[in-house]
Every structure is written in C-alpha cells, then in structure tokens.
Amino acid sequence: MNHLPPMFGALRLPRTILFGRGQRAALGSATARVGKRALLCTDERQAAQPEFGAMLADLSAHGVETRVFDRTIPDLPLTSIEGCVAEVRDFAPDVVIGVGGGSSIDLAKVVAVLLTHGGGARDYYGEFAVPGPVIPLIAVPTTSGTGSEATPVAVLADEERGAKVGIASPYLIPLVAICDPDLTVTCPPALTAFSGADALTHAVEAFTTLARPADAMLTEEHVFVGKNVLSDHMAKLAVTNIFRFLERAYTDGGDMEAREGVMLASLAAGCAFGTAGTAAAHALQYPVGNLTHTAHGLGVATLLPFVMQFNQPCCADGFAELADLVGVGGDTPAARSQAFIDAVSALLDRVGIPTSLEKLGLRADQQDYVAEYSLNSARLIKNNPRPLDLAAMQTITRAAFAGDRASLAAA
Numbered sequence: 001m002n003h004l005p006p007m008f009g010a011l012r013l014p015r016t017i018l019f020g021r022g023q024r025a026a027l028g029s030a031t032a033r034v035g036k037r038a039l040l041c042t043d044e045r046q047a048a049q050p051e052f053g054a055m056l057a058d059l060s061a062h063g064v065e066t067r068v069f070d071r072t073i074p075d076l077p078l079t080s081i082e083g084c085v086a087e088v089r090d091f092a093p094d095v096v097i098g099v100g101g102g103s104s105i106d107l108a109k110v111v112a113v114l115l116t117h118g119g120g121a122r123d124y125y126g127e128f129a130v131p132g133p134v135i136p137l138i139a140v141p142t143t144s145g146t147g148s149e150a151t152p153v154a155v156l157a158d159e160e161r162g163a164k165v166g167i168a169s170p171y172l173i174p175l176v177a178i179c180d181p182d183l184t185v186t187c188p189p190a191l192t193a194f195s196g197a198d199a200l201t202h203a204v205e206a207f208t209t210l211a212r213p214a215d216a217m218l219t220e221e222h223v224f225v226g227k228n229v230l231s232d233h234m235a236k237l238a239v240t241n242i243f244r245f246l247e248r249a250y251t252d253g254g255d256m257e258a259r260e261g262v263m264l265a266s267l268a269a270g271c272a273f274g275t276a277g278t279a280a281a282h283a284l285q286y287p288v289g290n291l292t293h294t295a296h297g298l299g300v301a302t303l304l305p306f307v308m309q310f311n312q313p314c315c316a317d318g319f320a321e322l323a324d325l326v327g328v329g330g331d332t333p334a335a336r337s338q339a340f341i342d343a344v345s346a347l348l349d350r351v352g353i354p355t356s357l358e359k360l361g362l363r364a365d366q367q368d369y370v371a372e373y374s375l376n377s378a379r380l381i382k383n384n385p386r387p388l389d390l391a392a393m394q395t396i397t398r399a400a401f402a403g404d405r406a407s408l409a410a411a
Contacts, residue, residue, distance in 0.1 A: 008214035009230035011275050012170050014139075014150055014177045019267060021260070024051065024140060024180040027097075028058035034136045034175060035095030037065050039088050041108040042099040043072040046142055051183060052099065055140070067091045072104045075164065075289070075296070076156035081107060081121055085114045097138045098174075101195070102146030102296070105139045106154035109172045112137050121156060121167065127223045127379060130169035137174040142183040144249075144263040145195025145297050147202055147270020149177035152223055157290070164286040168223040168379065173274070179267050181259040189250050193351035196246040196262050198297030201304045202269035203238035204344070206231055206276040207322065208315040209383045224277025224379055234272035236325055241265035243326040243347065250351045280388060281307040283380035284397065287373040292361040301353045302360050305345040306400040309408040310392070312337055314385040345405070356403030364401065371397045 018026055031038055038059055046052055047070035059066050067088055073080045084107060093115070098108030110121055112134040117124075124130050139149035148154070153168045187195070211227040212218060218225050245261030252258070284307070285299035292299070312319065320333040323340035330336035345355075354360045362370070371393035375381060381388050399407045 006214055007229050009228045010219050010225050011230045011234075011271065012152060012173055013271055013274070014174050016176045017150070017179070017267070018177070019179045019264065021180060021182050021256070023178050024055060024183060025058065027055050027138070027140065027178055028062035028064065030176050030178070031059055031064050031095055031097065031138060032062040035093070036063060037091065037093045038067075038095045038097055039091060039093035039111070040066060040068045040097045040099055041072060041084070041111060042068065042070050042104050044070050046070070046100045046104070049186070055099065067093065072100060072107050074103050076103050076106055076110070076154075078121055078156060078158050078160075081110050081114075081156060084111055089115065093135060095136045095138060097140065099140045099142065101141070101143040102148045105141065105146070105148040105174075106156065108137055108139070109154040110156060110167060113167065113172070122158070124167045124169070125165050127168045130167065130171045132171065134171050137172070138176045138178070139174040140178045140180070140183070141263075141266070143187055143191060143195045144184050144259070144266040145198035147199060147266050147273065149174055149179060150267060150270035151274035153274070155296070162290060163373070163376075164290055166379070170223065177267070179263055181256065181263045184259050184263055185253060187253065189253065190352065192253065192262070193246070193250050193353065194295050194297035194301060195266070196242055196249065197301030197304075197348055197351065197353050199238055199262070199266040199269040200242045200246070200344070201281055201297075201300040202273040202278060203235040203242070203265070204304065204308065204322070205278040205281060206269070206272035207235035207239070208311060208318045208385050209276050209279055210385050224383060225275060226383060227276055231272040231276035234268045235276070236322070238265040238269035238272060239322055240325050241268070243343075247347065247350055277379065277383040279307070279380055279384040280311070280374075280396065283374040283377040284370060284393070284400075286377055287370045288357060288360070288362060291366050291370070294360055298353065299360065301348050302355075302357060303400055305341060305348065305405055306396055306408060308341045308344065309399075309405045310396050311384065311386045312341065357397070357401040358403070362401060367397050367401050368394065
C-alpha cells in the first residue's frame, strides 16, 4: 500500500465570481447591494470605451453615485496612489471598483486600504499588515492575465526605494469579481500575449510551489501557503486553457471562444496563486521590471522557462503531470517533464515573448543587481521548490540573460 502524505487544501476567493460574456451588466445591481457611493479606478483608455460609459449608466440606474479616477499609471507609482487618495477622500466612497488591467484593480485595492485605515502605502508592505476589513472591493478585469480580481495582493512601485513591493492580505480579495470576456476584445496582440503569458506563469509556479506541512495554522501565519490540492485544480485548468487558446487569441482577437478560454485561464490562475503563491520568476521580475521598464507579464514570461529548467530536479513529476494535460509526451516522467518545459518555451516564443533578458532590454552589467535584489522578495523565495541563494539566482539570471537553458540542465 502506498503511504501518501495527507491531503491539504486551501483557497481564499471572492464571495461572488461571475464569469461569461455580458456579465458586466450585473455591475450596477451587485454594487447597489453593498454601497451607494462608488469610486471607479481605471485608466484613460478604458474610461473612453463605450462599455465603461454603459457601466456608469448601469450604476446610476441602480441608485449608485459615482466618482471616476481615470489616471491609473502602469506599475502603480506610490505617488500616483497617494494622489488618487487625496483627490477622492472628500467623496467618501463606500465601495471601490477597479475596472481595467492589474494596475487599475491593484490601485482600487490600495486605495480601499488607505481610505479605511489611513496612513500611507508603506505602512502595509509585506504580509498581514492590513489590520482589518476594507471598503468593499469589486473587480472588473479588462485583460486576461493578472488574476488580480481573485488575489490577496497588490503590487506597486516605490520610487524612493527604486523597487516594486507587495501588500499581501486576505482583506484585499475583492468581494465580487465580474469577468466578462467581451471586455478583452480590444486588447492588442502584444497585450494579449504577455497578459496570457503572465497567467501561465502564475499557474505553473502555483502548481510547483513548495508544499508545506499541513499545519492547521498554515493559513493563519502565511498569506501564501504553497502547493495544495485545491489550488492545484485551478492551476491545471489554467495551464490547459492557455495551451488551447492563447495562441488563437493572439492571432485573432475576434475569436471569442479563445477570448473566453484565456480569461477563464487568467481567473483560474489567480485563484491558484492567490492561495499557493508564486516563486522565483516573480522574485526576479521585480528588479528586472524596474530596470527595463517592461510590463510585469512580459518579464515573468521571459524568465519562466529558465526558472522551470532550474527547478526541474525538484518538480519533475509536477511538470510531467502538466505535460500529460497538454499532450506532450515522453517515455519517462523525466522526459515528459523536459518536454513540458520545451513546450512552454515554444508557446511563449510563438506569441512574441522575448527569449532572453538581453532581448527584454536588460544590460549585461545589471545581472548581479537582479540576482541580489530578487532575494529581498522573501514571500516568493520561500515558495520556490528548489532552495534559492545568491549563487542560484546568479545562475538563473545569467542563463536567462544569455538565453541558454541548456546551461541550467546541469546546474
């Protein structure tokens, strides 16, 4: 008889998740149930869309007064967050709605924290620093990638520190997530690609995070608890759909079946990593993104095949399981594991993801800084299935800079 470790599962999710074409029409009714004064955080492009105007009309029809902040800046500079809070404080919203990509939804999260508990964003860096519930949050994603509509984390850019930092708390999980694939149709091919690649990275890293002993206090002491049977289910759904639909959505933005499939993958990946967490690809992207001023999804996807190759000795069975899901073969688990890494790399290449950090824009003399600074992301480092130290991070960074996965096979 096989003596398997006891099963452990954990998920922290929105109270309500609505998924499907046309579901944005529920926004007015859903909002009116929890508040009468709604702040909408979005960006200029999204605010100009007719669909956004229809959302405002729907909110008004349900008796909800609105204020729009449409100057969300990608990567969320700290000063822009503080500017938003100062501008909307007099409105005193009792619900905050994020409409847009991950930055708009993350802005809504941080603004809700600051309007509820005061202080500045720096007061809440790290895990569990938010002291209690926040103004109810509703998330309406218009891209398929970040999964922020289902996660307990917001990432922002602290200009003084020259770094991206995270605020992680279960109180940041939106009350309602409305995921309408119709809202992603206007995403251009490049945004479709690196958003979907972000979702793939979330799913793969969540599925292969370090599994921790199933202590009853695990979820009380950690926002991100590692690999478990419930997050695994969501991660596998995400990986399956990305392989089926991302290239189609990238090639033909009007392919609604593909748009649906990729948005479902993004949501599922958010549900997975929002509990399990992510690992080395995300830790490395923080300094890479800061130095190259490239999108988060583009950075993590560029790094993903190299991190997978480094981690393979510690999660070959997991990669082999994912290989079986997406139909890439091999005679042994090790062979299927390598086939899956190769398939991920090939898919990312087909949708235009850079094949090295050099092609992403990193300079050769910045490699050591990336390796050193990535170790500051403790919540990500502790999640990696293979132990990470400075030498390990340097090994990954140099291979990723050169585009040389083969050098990691023997590392």
